[in-house]
Amino acid sequence: MSGVVLAPDTAPRGAATNREETGTFEFKAPAVLVTAGGIGGNQDLVRENWPERLGQVPRKMITGVPEYVNGRMLGFAEAAGGRIVNRDRMWHYTEGVTNWNPIWPDHGIRIIPGPSSLWFDARGQRLPVPNFPGFDTLGTLKAIGHSGYDYTWFVLTQRIIEKEFALSGSEQNPDVTNRDLKLTLSRVLPGAAGPAEAFKKHGEDFVVASSLSELVDGMNALTDEPLIDLADLERQIVARDREMDNPFTKDLQVSAIHNSRRSRGEKLARTASPHKILDPKAGPLIAVRLNIITRKTLGGLQTDLSGRVQGFDHAPVPGLWAAGEIAGFGGGGVHGYRSLEGTFLGGCLFSGRQAGRGIAEELRG
Ligand SMILES: Cc1cc2nc3c(=O)[nH]c(=O)nc-3n(C[C@H](O)[C@H](O)[C@H](O)COP(=O)(O)OP(=O)(O)OC[C@H]3O[C@@H](n4cnc5c(N)ncnc54)[C@H](O)[C@@H]3O)c2cc1C
Known part of the structure; x- marks a missing residue:
């Protein structure tokens, strides 16, 4: 999947594209959708969040996902007020x-x-x-x-x-x-x-x-x-x-x-x-x-069912949305912690669809 990160200053503001009656709609506010993946490409973060229940933190690991899956956007989203849950839930x-x-x-x-x-x-x-x-x-x-x-x-x-x-x-x-x-x-x-x-x-x-x-x-x-x-x-x-x-x-x-x-x-x-x-x-x-x-991240930005990122007070962070692995596969792991082998991608796709629809609805006003 490819990532879509719309920085607020690059998002179209008030551009009257696509009004509903003409098959178009109007952006009323900028929206940021983060879909930058999990943390599996960052061994430091994996070690930092290693759960006690899995025993000792491995001294040696190898990396099973590309380098860009580094958790960097999680940090930015958290700095913007997003709440991260279940940091220690990983699937390696x-x-x-x-x-x-x-x-x-x-x-x-x-x-x-x-x-x-x-x-x-x-x-x-x-x-x-x-x-x-x-x-x-x-x-x-x-x-x-x-x-x-x-x-x-x-x-x-x-x-x-x-x-x-x-x-x-x-x-x-x-x-x-x-x-x-x-x-x-x-x-x-x-x-x-x-x-x-x-x-x-x-x-x-x-x-x-x-x-x-x-x-x-x-x-x-x-x-x-x-x-x-x-x-x-x-x-x-x-x-x-x-x-x-x-x-x-x-x-x-x-x-x-x-x-x-x-x-x-x-x-x-x-x-x-x-x-x-x-x-x-x-x-x-x-x-x-x-x-x-290393492979998959099951914790991440907490969202509601339409992909809107929740803040520490559980209120949505205005304009911030997340989907895919960065959102723990869409709202904290669609299949739960033990999950079901091979079904991770489906949750990512589904949460992307939900977030897309949610953003469209929000922007349509
Ligand atoms: C080898 C391998 C095998 C797998 N096999 C399966 C399987 O059989 N079944 C299954 O369900 N799942 C499988 N998975 C897991 C599945 O592929 C991932 O869970 C899924 O791709 C995550 O989707 P995503 O869109 O959230 O993140 P990703 O697919 O990781 O995409 C993130 C995107 O964000 C981009 N990005 C990152 N940071 C930034 C930034 N700062 N700005 C802009 N763009 C950025 C990246 O370039 C990338 O394109 C496998 C994963 C791997 C690595």
Whole structure:
């Protein structure tokens, strides 16, 4: 979406364009609509507002939104009398990898994972249930925040990366961005998608190895301390692999993989056929160091239902309107704090429509 910021001195004053009876209307007063996005591009602001409930403030994060999403306009709007609510409500992801081909500083890309990768904390312990890949973003963020470390690990196979690694971002999905049907259909063909394969090859967070001991050496080489113990990691992977032979498994992640494949779409394009991680035919083995990656802002300027910014006394700030992420997706998060994955944009669009209509009505008088 593109931002619209009409500064009062540039807004048309009293210009008799578009009167109602002629399909036109008259501006009676200047209006300012701020739609400058959230704070995810500003790590300082993200840290400053980090909620206690999510545990320690990450020392290292990568940035999942463009640099201009810096919260600057929030400051101006607040200075103009606007009330900011729920500053600590943010939605950041836990599966961030450093972009080997960055567009903005600290550019991170989120892996949108299928269910099969094994997820370990920095010390090499499986994350507590139900923190499986793609299950509960805020729950996993909280678990990591209380782990004492900022990063976690996926351990997977070539067979899993081929089917289950989607990357978020328009440049990472040329088939969708360019509406290329042929390329889109190639997603169901064998082989990892080009962008995922490029990360495997060039990404600084990726380790590829033909044996588990080589993998562990590679993982330990990427971190300040060598925290992964080969024997302990092997014990956990062997225990999980054993459950592949158990039709009544109590390993909930293995159950989730079988459950996912009941859906034809998932089976075709998103969930690898169940296999043992240590099966050499499924290899090579891959480990991915996952960083916290900033993304969405759910707090912001408090507005009424037509996008009019509220002041500290809950009275509207004259002439000031807000929509989109700067308004916490339109009035404090249309879907609430835990939200619904992938539905953020809709609230931004809807609040823009509401604000546009509200301004038109106000200016029409
Ligand atoms: C990689 C990625 C993937 C995403 N995937 C999804 C998804 O699958 N589903 C979903 O619902 N949401 C998704 N989102 C979130 C969604 O894109 C945002 O919530 C939404 O775009 C926010 O819209 P907005 O108009 O409020 O702000 P933005 O889209 O951030 O637009 C803000 C605009 O304001 C401009 N601007 C900033 N400051 C100024 C200034 N001072 N003066 C003038 N202009 C300024 C900027 O240039 C920019 O054009 C994703 C976001 C990213 C980054």
